[in-house]
Amino acid sequence: MTRDTLILAFRFVLLVLIQTLVLNHIYFFGFINPNLYLLFIFLYPIETKRSNFLIVSFLFGFCIDIFSNTGGVNAAATVATAYFSLPILNLILNKQDTDFKLFKLNNEPVIRIVTYVTILTFLHHFILFGLEYFNLKEIGTILFKTFTSGLFTIVLIVLSILLTRKNKFMNQ
Amino acid sequence: MQQIAYFIEKYKYFLLFLLLEIIAIGFTIQSHSYHKSQFFNSANAISGGLLEKSTSIFEYGVLKKDNQRLAEENARLRSLVSSDSLHSENIDSLSIENKYISAKVIQNSYTKRNNILTLNKGRLDGVAIDMGIVNNTGIIGVVNKVSNNYATVLSVLNSNSKINARLKKNNYFGTLTWNGQNYRYSQLLDIQRQADIRIGDTIVSGGKSILFPDNTPIGIIRSFDATNKSYDNIEVELFMDMSNIGYVYAIQNIDKEEILELQKND
Structure with missing residues (x-):
């Protein structure tokens, strides 16, 4: 338990720093800013007690907000992603009583990982840009940014999940 | 009563989710209001310090452009000040209206809807709320929050800056x-x-x-x-390329207090 908590804390700090100090300076094509920090939500161990998960993801998003001067936009988007991650996972795995203690996203087939990451990332980005613009007239810009930034985020996250896969040859 | 307890028990995660969302949106709305500004922003010691460190690494990439800009500005200033007055001592100190404080931009997010910059100078360096920020090409924004060593700037690229x-x-x-x-x-x-x-x-x-x-x-x-x-x-x-601003100047208008005082008396 303590080991898991330590890994979690380490991942928390590392991802905040990578996102705010490195990735926030990077713009593909001048405007696409990937949000790798969502990896934290995807790698969070799934428990039946979800209150910790919600609170930790709120704090995580809020740390990103402090560094990038965005008020509470990232916090809101991250909490929503955390809240909807379990129902969406159930939907994709197509069963109600998954053994979550043993579940690891890494061990799932690639197509499931991609579906899961895609749905949640687009949800996250839509809330993120929706709150940032906060104007129905800008819905075109919001959808455009959600799609373009989301695509880059998904590619980055899927790659990082696949690259950190343990004994990947056994799964094939 | 039991009904309520049952309701809370049943929907506790949803209620917690709602509560956290309300807090987050509250912070967002607060950050949109100019001056009643947020408690939490990057002008604090921890995030300011880290941002400054990381900028000093990325800075090497833009040194060439920064140097060129400085050289151009020097040339322009030299042509403004004739060589005689450059060496003479008797510049009338009363005619100086503005003092300039140089600062470095350590956080910039020009693609966001509401762009806020963070500077590496703060209250201890003389930067104060409502100071104008410029560089040699033009206007950058207005200071909206200062801490001891850092300041945040509402840039021109912000829905709140007019x-x-x-x-x-x-x-x-x-x-x-x-x-x-x-x-x-x-x-x-x-x-x-x-x-x-x-x-x-x-x-x-x-x-x-x-x-x-x-x-x-x-x-x-x-x-x-x-x-x-x-x-x-x-x-x-x-004129200014907001995607590429390294060093900027904060303008300290020496007569500002006096002007504000006069306007208040009207």
Whole structure:
């Protein structure tokens, strides 16, 4: 338990720093800013007690907000992603009583990982840009940014999940 | 009573989710209101320090451009100040209106709807709330929060910043805002219909503002629609490239207190 908590804390700090100090300076094509920090939500161990998960993801998003001067936009988007991650996972795995203690996203087939990451990332980005613009007239810009930034985020996250896969040859 | 307890028990995660969302949206709305500004921003010791460290690494990439900009500015200043007065001692100190404090931008997010910059100078260096920020090419923004060693700046690319601007050739005033589309272009509002504007006209800061010296360059009009009653969609191409700002100056208007005092007495 303590080991898991330590890994979690380490991942928390590392991802905040990578996102705010490195990735926030990077713009593909001048405007696409990937949000790798969502990896934290995807790698969070799934428990039946979800209150910790919600609170930790709120704090995580809020740390990103402090560094990038965005008020509470990232916090809101991250909490929503955390809240909807379990129902969406159930939907994709197509069963109600998954053994979550043993579940690891890494061990799932690639197509499931991609579906899961895609749905949640687009949800996250839509809330993120929706709150940032906060104007129905800008819905075109919001959808455009959600799609373009989301695509880059998904590619980055899927790659990082696949690259950190343990004994990947056994799964094939 | 039991009903309520049952309800809370059943929907506790949803309620917690709602509570956290409300807090987050509260912070967001608070950050949108100018001056009543947020408690939490990057002008604190921890995030400011880390951002400064990381900028000093990325800085090497833009050194060449920064040097070139400095050299250009030096050349311009030299041509303004003739060589005689450069060496003479008797510059009248009373005629100096503005003091400039140089600072480095350590956080910039020009693609966001509401761009806020973080500077590596704060209260201890003389930076104060409501100081104008410029670089040699033009207006950058206005300081909206300071801590001891860092400050945040509401940039021109922010829905809350409304900068008083005028046409250089005559004195028609307008307000400069940003619609969030392209960081190279800003929009000029409230220009009187009788003003004669043309594509290619230069926009400078208006003298009404005490934040910026009169005639600080802003940009060039690139397109506009004229109807019988008003001008619409005046697009101004900004002189400064907001995606690439290294060093900036904070303007300390020495007469500001006096001007504000006078205006209050009216």
